[in-house]
Amino acid sequence: MIAPAAHPALAYARAHRARVVSELKRFVAFPSVAGNPAHAGDVRRCAGWLAEHLRSIGLEARVRETSGAPLVVARWSGAPGRPTVLVYGHYDVQPADDPDEWTSPPFQPAVRGDELFGRGACDDKGQLWAHVNAIEALLRTTGRLPVNVVCVFEGEEEAGSAGLLDALRRAPGEFAADVALVSDTPMRAPGRPGITYGLRGALSLELEVRGPSHDLHSGVYGGAVHNPLQALCEIVARLHGPDGRIAVPGLYDGVQPPSRGERAYLARTGPSDRELLANAGDPPGGWGERGWTAYERCTVRPSLSVNGITGGHGGEAGMAVIPAHAVAKLSLRLVPGQDPSRVDRLFREHVARIAPRTVRVEVRTRFGAQPARMDTRHPAMRAAARALRQAFGAPAVFLRSGGTIPVVNALGQALGAPVVLMGLARPRDGMHAPDERMHLPTLFRGIEASIRFLCAMGRDASPPAEKGRADR
Ligand SMILES: [Zn+2]
Incomplete structure (x- = not known):
């Protein structure tokens, strides 16, 4: 067992930060808007670029057709007997219909201060980038990964994931894994990591x-x-x-x-009404069903x-x-x-x-899309919480999210495996809004957390015994 603090992959990731950012800028420049026929070509070009990048870091990657937008599927299977981690993310993005509301054009990524601005910078290109770069750092420094990995990056999450859902139904074996790792959710607050265990x-x-x-x-x-x-x-x-x-x-x-x-x-660890409304841009008042907090x-x-x-x-x-x-x-x-x-x-x-x-x-x-709920006591959830705490220097909070990732429930059902939602978006990073951004120090900590998580999952040669569940 290698002490994670001394892992050469962590040093590699730190030494290559500038390149991580410049490559992410190229990724974000693709206007891979989901579900819009006018952008179907951009979605496809983005998939091709991503597959090529994954090949360049040492994965076996291909663009896999579905009944909808293409998937990018990349594998590393050199650790027989060890668990398989499925890394899910999406390379499609929300539209950016109102360019006037953006400080810089949505598909001309720009770094200002600590942040990379652009549509998809955070949702989800920047977040999935953490895992891609963790894999690269591990492969480049040790020539192998501590676990088997299958990356599944889809191109129509923002339009309902029809192609991937269909593929999961038809060929679940293709996506077999012991745990799924997903970064497509918010953190608790800047600098305070969160793992989402419930999605609407x-x-x-x-x-x-x-x-x-x-x-x-x-x-x-x-x-x-x-x-x-x-x-x-x-x-x-x-x-x-x-x-x-x-x-x-x-x-x-x-x-x-x-x-x-x-x-x-939720009351102890989640946002107060005031904090939640402040994150929402301070409307004159809260609104909603009586008897529940804003977070609820x-x-x-x-x-x-x-x-x-x-x-x-x-x-x-x-x-x-x-x-x-x-x-x-x-x-x-x-x-x-x-x-x-x-x-x-x-x-x-x-x-x-x-x-x-x-x-x-x-x-x-x-x-x-079905709601989903995961078991916070599962060993993989615990390993993710530890990895985040070590990378961010702050304890991870288990969160319920109001958002939807259509594929999370389906992944949980198809794999019979827990889905770990390791959020790397700060609440005000503008997911689905103008001036969307990725906070780069958070991305770098995310790479570190991912390296630590993959190492932790590989330490135990037998797959986690307890199965996660995703409620129907
Ligand atoms: Zn997303």
């Missing part, structure tokens, strides 16, 4: 309201025709009750409430958000128009005990009940 599921919907067959003059018809944009807003206004609860009947049935002990842990509202309770409404005329000049149709994009977040397809049905029934008869309404489902 998701249901992404579109609600379209149609009225007249074409746009109408609002002077000629205003007052006599139910404006689809107005009708849409009326429906949206009835999706929540005055108590902040989602008004869809049956939606809360089966929701597993946190235990008293878990609520106490966005982690252990379901939510429904209106992501956007389009319709009519939004241009500079006024235009006296009644639009023919209007669309709202909605996303629900689901917790253990809820199933996306059931919630989808309940939502459709509710909309059918409340929709005015003066318009036609259509609900379209974009994607659904």
